[in-house]
Every structure is written in C-alpha cells, then in structure tokens.
Amino acid sequence: MRVTIHRGINQIGGCITEIATNKTRIIIDLGQNLPKGNIPSDDNMANRENIEDLIIGVNAIFYTHYHGDHVELFKYVPKGIAQYIGEVAKRVMLCKYEALIHIPENAPVKAEDIQLLESFKTFREKQEIPVNNDIKVTPYFVSHSACDAYMFLIEADGKRILHTGDFRDHGYLGKGLMQVLEKIILPKGAINVLITEGTMLSRSTEKVLHENDIKLNAIELMRQYKYVFVLCSSTDVDRLVSFYQAAQETGRSFLYDNYQKNVLNIFTETKGTIHELFRFDNGHYYKHGHKKQLDILKGKGFCMLVRPKHYNQIKELLTQLPEKQILFIYSMWSGYLNEGENQKEEYVKIEGLFNDRVKRLHTSGHATPETLAAVCSLVNPTTAIIPIHSEDSEKFRELPIIEDLRNKIVAYNGTIHL
Ligand SMILES: [Zn+2]
Ligand SMILES: [Zn+2]
Known part of the structure; x- marks a missing residue:
C-alpha cells in the first residue's frame, strides 16, 4: 500500500492525497489552492490536462467536505470516474453552484460543472464503500465549519489509514470525535498512518470558543x-x-x-x-x-x-x-x-x-493544538503521522506528544510505502 501526498504539506487548502495498492488507486480531496484576499486562486492544477494526468488509473475520488480547498478541482475530472461526497454536502454544493452560475464574474461556473456534480455518488456516515473489491473506505462524521464533513478510514492490504479531513471538537457535535475514534475506529485494528489537518498550528493567537x-x-x-x-x-x-x-x-x-x-x-x-x-x-x-x-x-x-x-x-x-x-x-x-x-x-x-x-465574534472550524495532540496520542499510529492543511507542517513536532510519535511525523510531500 502506498500513501502519496500530492499537495497539502506546508499549505492550508489545495489538499490532494492518493492511496494506492498494486491494483487500485483512490484520491482523497481534490482541492484548489485558496485565493489570497482579492486575488483569484493561483493553482497550476486547475486545468483539465494536469488533473487528467494525475488521475490516470484512479478508480474513485472521495471528498471530505464541500469547501473549495478540498473539492473545487472536481470540475476537471473526466466523466465516468466515481466521485463521492456526503449526501447533504452534495445538495449544498448543488445549491451553491446553481446560485453561482448566475454571477459568472465572481466564480465562473458552467452548466457542465453542475451536470458533473449531479453525477456525484453519495455516502452516509459509517457506510463501507468498496473500491474495486480491494480498498474499503468508511466515512465517519466530523464537526467542522461545513455541514456533512467526514474523516475517512481506508483499509487495504491488511493496513489502515485514517484521513481526518478538516475537523474540530468545539462544534455542537464535536464531542463525538474522541468517542468515535475510541469506540468504533480503533477497535477495528491499529492505524498505520494518520493523515491529519494542522491549520491552527500557525494560528495560535486565535482565541478558540465553543x-x-x-x-x-x-x-x-x-x-x-x-x-x-x-x-x-x-x-x-x-x-x-x-x-x-x-x-x-x-x-x-x-x-x-x-x-x-x-x-x-x-x-x-x-x-x-x-x-x-x-x-x-x-x-x-x-x-x-x-x-x-x-x-x-x-x-x-x-x-x-x-x-x-x-x-x-x-x-x-x-x-x-x-x-x-x-x-x-x-x-x-x-x-x-x-x-x-x-x-x-x-x-x-x-x-x-x-x-x-x-x-x-468567531471561532475556528479547525482543531486546536491540544485536540491535535489528543487525536495523535489516542490514534497512536504505528508508522507515520502526516500533517497536511497547515502553513508550517514542521510545527507539528512542537505538539505535546511522546517522542515515539514525534519521530513518526512526515512533513514533506511524497510517498510512503507500507
Ligand atoms: Zn480546508
Ligand atoms: Zn474546510
């Protein structure tokens, strides 16, 4: 099994992760780089050619949630490749795109983008999705500043990867996070690789309220x-x-x-x-x-x-x-x-x-450093912790976690073989 971070180390958003076995490949999130202020997104992947190159041989794409920095590049995916998102998330995206199509100067949305979106497959929490009878993906609800957001447990070749997506524990349903990890996900067996967001590591001055x-x-x-x-x-x-x-x-x-x-x-x-x-x-x-x-x-x-x-x-x-x-x-x-x-x-x-x-009056949609540390310690992955969605992925080493876990942090774009 291989885990490849195409994009997401040392940047917030624009996340693209690939998980592959010898016969199957899946992508988790196909996010566009976030725009800076009033300047539109600068993204060398935001075109059909580069996305087609990336996804040659990919069997399915899974989206953690509907924020553009996780999903926006879906529009360059050729028809016929299975794209999955939460049931409610799909409805919200359609609603947004149907509104945006009328204001082309803000965000160019085309009728074919909406058609493609309509073809998205959907999932519900805890629904096991087999891909090619080889990789199994199971979504679990997470609290985030988006509705219907998920982390994914990916199982194949006797190994397990947990991809958290964007998450927090200080939202209305946030307290379920540790329970789901402890009572449902971890009893299935040890996690080999934890891919986690780390947004707040570079936003430590922000006050976090429930x-x-x-x-x-x-x-x-x-x-x-x-x-x-x-x-x-x-x-x-x-x-x-x-x-x-x-x-x-x-x-x-x-x-x-x-x-x-x-x-x-x-x-x-x-x-x-x-x-x-x-x-x-x-x-x-x-x-x-x-x-x-x-x-x-x-x-x-x-x-x-x-x-x-x-x-x-x-x-x-x-x-x-x-x-x-x-x-x-x-x-x-x-x-x-x-x-x-x-x-x-x-x-x-x-x-x-x-x-x-x-x-x-605001509070972050992302996990605090304390929560990140608690998740890393509880999940206690055997092989690697990969911090994505963070301006400074190396900062993950400053979290209050044990030395053994700190040594497992991988903070560069690239491939890990399991
Ligand atoms: Zn994000
Ligand atoms: Zn998000």
Missing part, C-alpha cells in the same frame, strides 16, 4: 442591540445555528435572502430531522423596500444574515434605523478583514458601513 459560547455571546449582543447584521459563511451550519438560536432566544426576527434560505432548508430537511438543533423553521425573507415588513422589523428587532452583494440595500436600510441600536457582527476568520495578503476588500467595504458599531 460554538455554544458564540451563541451565548450573540444572545448578549442581541439583548443590547435591536438591529443586528451578521456576516458569516452561508454554509457554516453550526454558526447559522448559533445566530438563529440567539435570535429565537431574544425574540428577534431572523432574516435571510433567497440563497441563504435554500441552504437553511437543506439543513432543516436533512440534519434537522435527526437533531432539533439544526432546524431553521422560524425565519423570514428580508424584502428590501417593503414598508409594512420594515415597520414590523423596527418593532421586533432583527438578526439579518448579510452578504457583500447586499451592500447597497444595507446602506439604505441603515438610514432608516436608529444608529444607537445597530450592530454589525463579523463572524468569519479575522484574516479576511485584517490588513494583509488575505484581506478581502468586499468584507472591509461592508464593515465600513457600520463605523464603530462593529463586533467580531
């Missing part, structure tokens, strides 16, 4: 401010729960646009049937310029999900609200707003509408 604390903080803020505008990811289900629940708790109207409503409907119809927490039943479309709705909202107060495209309507709406009761909550990674190479102009612009009436 997602429930985001909700509690949001409740406090909504009690102080009647008109709350929130900039957060439209597909980060946990964060949407936090603000939705805070709005419910404080009697504020929860407002969204068409696209956000479509995504929330998917969450309600799927995860919401299993966990009450993921239901978004009491929200409303914001109808800009609708006087009657505005009068109701003025009385009740609101929590409105905003996107940069709403700039003009928010600007106008702000003139109709008492300034002292307005608040803008920025609930995404600070790197997009702070000065520097990752800064996104459109976020700065929208924040600028609110002068000093701005609060930042």
Whole structure:
C-alpha cells in the first residue's frame, strides 16, 4: 500500500492525497489552492490536462467536505470516474453552484460543472464503500465549519489509514470525535498512518470558543442591540445555528435572502430531522423596500444574515434605523478583514458601513493544538503521522506528544510505502 501526498504539506487548502495498492488507486480531496484576499486562486492544477494526468488509473475520488480547498478541482475530472461526497454536502454544493452560475464574474461556473456534480455518488456516515473489491473506505462524521464533513478510514492490504479531513471538537457535535475514534475506529485494528489537518498550528493567537459560547455571546449582543447584521459563511451550519438560536432566544426576527434560505432548508430537511438543533423553521425573507415588513422589523428587532452583494440595500436600510441600536457582527476568520495578503476588500467595504458599531465574534472550524495532540496520542499510529492543511507542517513536532510519535511525523510531500 502506498500513501502519496500530492499537495497539502506546508499549505492550508489545495489538499490532494492518493492511496494506492498494486491494483487500485483512490484520491482523497481534490482541492484548489485558496485565493489570497482579492486575488483569484493561483493553482497550476486547475486545468483539465494536469488533473487528467494525475488521475490516470484512479478508480474513485472521495471528498471530505464541500469547501473549495478540498473539492473545487472536481470540475476537471473526466466523466465516468466515481466521485463521492456526503449526501447533504452534495445538495449544498448543488445549491451553491446553481446560485453561482448566475454571477459568472465572481466564480465562473458552467452548466457542465453542475451536470458533473449531479453525477456525484453519495455516502452516509459509517457506510463501507468498496473500491474495486480491494480498498474499503468508511466515512465517519466530523464537526467542522461545513455541514456533512467526514474523516475517512481506508483499509487495504491488511493496513489502515485514517484521513481526518478538516475537523474540530468545539462544534455542537464535536464531542463525538474522541468517542468515535475510541469506540468504533480503533477497535477495528491499529492505524498505520494518520493523515491529519494542522491549520491552527500557525494560528495560535486565535482565541478558540465553543460554538455554544458564540451563541451565548450573540444572545448578549442581541439583548443590547435591536438591529443586528451578521456576516458569516452561508454554509457554516453550526454558526447559522448559533445566530438563529440567539435570535429565537431574544425574540428577534431572523432574516435571510433567497440563497441563504435554500441552504437553511437543506439543513432543516436533512440534519434537522435527526437533531432539533439544526432546524431553521422560524425565519423570514428580508424584502428590501417593503414598508409594512420594515415597520414590523423596527418593532421586533432583527438578526439579518448579510452578504457583500447586499451592500447597497444595507446602506439604505441603515438610514432608516436608529444608529444607537445597530450592530454589525463579523463572524468569519479575522484574516479576511485584517490588513494583509488575505484581506478581502468586499468584507472591509461592508464593515465600513457600520463605523464603530462593529463586533467580531468567531471561532475556528479547525482543531486546536491540544485536540491535535489528543487525536495523535489516542490514534497512536504505528508508522507515520502526516500533517497536511497547515502553513508550517514542521510545527507539528512542537505538539505535546511522546517522542515515539514525534519521530513518526512526515512533513514533506511524497510517498510512503507500507
Ligand atoms: Zn480546508
Ligand atoms: Zn474546510
């Protein structure tokens, strides 16, 4: 069995991992390099030729979750190669692509991308997927800033590889992580190679809150401010729960646009049937310029999900609200707003509408160094730990893990033979 990290060491995103036996090859994630600030992604793999070269002889591709840095290069995969993603993740991706196809200047999405996406095979948690009667892949749920994210157990040639994907243990369902590892995955037998994310190793100054604390903080803020505008990811289900629940708790109207409503409907119809927490039943479309709705909202107060495209309507709406009761909550990674190479102009612009009436309230979608250390120690792989999705993979050696494990860290792109 061979494990090849094509991309992912010393960079966040753009992950491509290959696992192969003598007769079968699979790829885990085909991610595009993340764009830097306003500059589009620079990615030498983002073309049909290079992807076709990479996947000659590949039997199947598995995606951990729907973030572009894990899935975006799917569009260069020739038809006929099996591509797998979670059932709910596929619906969210389709919803996003169907919205993006109408705004070609932002992200060029073509009709054939959507057709290809529609052909994706899906899986459910703990479903064993045989590939070529040779490799077995089993997805296990992980908490992340995306809905329907998974780690994969890959078994072949009597060996086991665990690929964590992006994960954390401080999301609403995060505490299940160690239990799944301990009670379900590890009893199957020793893990030979652990491929794990390490995003937060280079973001150690960020304060990590439990997602429930985001909700509690949001409740406090909504009690102080009647008109709350929130900039957060439209597909980060946990964060949407936090603000939705805070709005419910404080009697504020929860407002969204068409696209956000479509995504929330998917969450309600799927995860919401299993966990009450993921239901978004009491929200409303914001109808800009609708006087009657505005009068109701003025009385009740609101929590409105905003996107940069709403700039003009928010600007106008702000003139109709008492300034002292307005608040803008920025609930995404600070790197997009702070000065520097990752800064996104459109976020700065929208924040600028609110002068000093701005609060930042966010927590990472990624595991803390303590959690990474706990996972490494519990999994205790026999052969290697490969840290991907980290700006500085070598930093993994600074984690509080035993010497024996530290010696197993492999922090370079390349192939390991098992
Ligand atoms: Zn990622
Ligand atoms: Zn992610």
